[in-house]
Amino acid sequence: MKTFVYKLRPTPAQAAILTETAETCRHLYNHALIERKTAYQERGESIGFARQCASLPALKRESPYLPRVHSQVLQDVLHRVDRTFQAFFRRVNAGEKPGYPRFKGKGWYDSFTYPQWGNGVKLDNRRLILSKIGALRLHNDRPLEGMPKTCTIVRKADGWYASIACEVAPSPLPPTGKAVGIDVGLESFATLSDGTPIVNPRSYRAAERKLKQAQRRLSRRVKGSNRRRKARELLAKAHLKVKRARQDFAHKTARTLVNDYDHIAVEQLNIRGMVRNHPLAKAIADAGWGLFLRILIAKAASAGRVVVEVNPAGTSQMCAQCGESVPKRLAVRWHACPSCGCALHRDHNAALNILKRGGGAAFGEALPSGGPENREPCTL
């Protein structure tokens, strides 16, 4: 699956309908949530998706708003409620902190989905035709690839977007005969097993700086003032910019790696676990490793490349050359092995271990003989 995102250019009247549709979906979401909750609390009954779906026609007869939204869009709202509850029960069964499904307050429901392409949604002459909404102009006309399947309309800080998921046939790349291991970094975004560091691009760091400024500005503004409202809008836009820079970087990095390597070994990282337990949680979350992995795996699958996720435990302590354990605190950035003399940057050594664990031996990866490295950081 590949997702294509287009900015929409609704007329003011269309924008009002988009807002109303999201609002109606939010009300239905909350209604379905409360229905399940009371059924469970008062009668010990659990109401499933099928039953909520069956009661939709009766609801539509009572509400002036529901009939103005395409029926499959409404069904998708009930699907979302269903998924939320299933995730909730999964957490309960797993003994995790369950966190009961929450109501969506005003401003906390920003998307709705046409789950079946051709049923209420289609493209016609560079316009997106949405049932019950109208023909919307698209800002950018990068052509779709493959078979469109679903369309989600999303409200972001700077306007409305259509996100169209397409089923794309894989297009395998010619083999390169090369393998790589990647270690998630703190100094740099990641380090490759040939020693190349991948650093976050300047555009991303600049966006992050602007985000911090926007946060400080908001905190200085008086509550309830117009200037505070403005500052909040600017902050939302700054968040969007950081998110886009991060996504852009993840796409470019993954593209380069997939082009260059047949076999890619990465750290299997439980981001949520890391965020909870790791003292450097913020840095890891910020580095966007989870996002990058998702993109890398999707691109690799489409190009016929192999991504192996390995357990990273001990990869920074073990010597990549002789296997000896060389304990070092996080502050120690250099790996110097007393038994074989191997000397490498700590992250380089870890990346080599990840490659080894991920089956790099089949590619005859030669280990470096050691010595200080003097590589330029790769900024892509």
Ligand SMILES: [Zn+2]
């Ligand atoms: Zn060694």
